[in-house]
Amino acid sequence: MPPPNFHEHIQADTSDEDSLNDADSIADSNLSFISTVRDYVYENGRRYHAYRYGQYPIPNDEEEQDRLAITHHLFKLLIGGDLYRTPLNQQLSPPKRILDIGTGTGTWALEMAEEFPNAEIVGTDLSPIQPNFSPPNCTFIIDDAESDWAFTKDEAFDYIHARSMGGGIADWGRLLRQAYNHLKPGGWIEFQEYDARINSDDGTHIKAPVLLDLIKTLDEASKKFGKRVSIASSLAGWLEEAGYTSVTSDVYKCPVGSWPKSPRLKEIGRVGKVSLIEAIEPYSLALFTRVLGWTYERAQEYVDKCRQEVMNSSCHIYVPFYYVYAQRPLDDSRV
Structure with missing residues (x-):
């Protein structure tokens, strides 16, 4: 597992950059799962969840599921293929109950079910876009993480995981307290988030004003x-x-494009570029039209301009990715 690289200066490769015009083919190669429920809302050409409509402004259609597959791959690439940074393998015993908040397509939960076959994995989400079939130790529940959780005291978890929840939670203090109360003493929680900002080590991010x-x-x-x-x-x-x-924040620079000299970071950058291109529309479309009052045409034109700047190989930009994990005190018996 590579150490956090946020304080490392990434050297740029001055040779010709690999073409990434086949971003669509990369996205199309990822599997998307068949939903079990078709009660959806359609808006501006995208599909959104109907359960508690409006609470989460990101689509849940097949295009978004493909993007989530790319994002999952990217989160793993940054930490050497692992699913988590929490020191689960250093515990006296492996986790027996694991909760994945905002599980999305359920890919992370399914892979954790393989890694921990003796553990019970539970994934919750607003959208029923998980697979119809899953291992016997992995179940999915349609639920709102911001509501009161239905788990009892006897159903406490050894490990709680959440990824890309930025933009989906109104009261973070309440969420963290509720997670605390559903962790066993000594249990761990981990958040994996990318920061909604771009930067560069050589100042070239100023070439991307849009x-x-x-x-x-x-x-x-x-x-x-x-x-x-x-x-x-x-x-x-x-x-x-x-x-x-034991709060720990591991931060990784995710290059956008294949400009780094490092072969490892070059590969990460290729995936990072596709990930950013595919994320611009789903993150902005509903917010700009619903909240800022933009027309669909204005929002789409803006999205296209942003994507064009991502394709500029002279911008050596990166996005910070955070892996933040912490523990409920072992001597804490509160409920």
């Missing part, structure tokens, strides 16, 4: 919506405030 404006506009719209997108850097502090201990 992308910089996108970050500002997304932050403005998500705050008005009541569920801020850019929260990754705040997670460690919130966990400490909620009473967790």
Whole structure:
């Protein structure tokens, strides 16, 4: 597992950059799962969840499921193929109950079920886009993480995981307290989030003014919506405030494009570029039209301009990815 690289200066490869015009073919190669429920809402050409409609502004259609597959691959690539940073393998015994909040297509939960065959894995989400069939130790529940959780005291978890929840949670303090109360003493929680900002080590990010404006506009719209997108850097502090201990924040630079000299970072950058291109529309479309009052045409034109800047190989930009994990104190017996 590679160590966090946020303080490492990434050297740029000055040779011709590999072409990434086949982004669509990469996305199309990922499997999307068949939903068990078809009660959806359609808006601006995208499909959204109907259960508690409007609470989460990201689509759940096949295109989004393909994007989630790419994102899952990217989160693993950054940490050497692992599913988590929490030191689960250093515990006296492996986890017996694992909860995946906002499980999406359920890929992370399914892979954890393979890694921990003796553990019970539970995934929750607003959208029923998980597979019809899963291993006997993996189940999926349609639920809102912001509501009261239905698990009893006897159903406490050894490990709780959540990924890409930025933009979907209104009251983080409440979520962290509720997670705390559903963890066993000594249990762990981990959040994996990408920060909604771009930067560079050589100042070339200033060549992407529309992308910089996108970050500002997304932050403005998500705050008005009541569920801020850019929260990754705040997670460690919130966990400490909620009473967790052993709080650790591992930050990785994710290059956007194959400009790094490092072969490993070059490969990550190729995937990172596709991931960013595919994320711009789902993160911005509903917020800009519902919250800021933009027309669909204006929002789509803006999305296209952002994507064009991502394709500029002279911008050596990266996105910070946060893996933040913490523990409920072992001597804490509160419920």
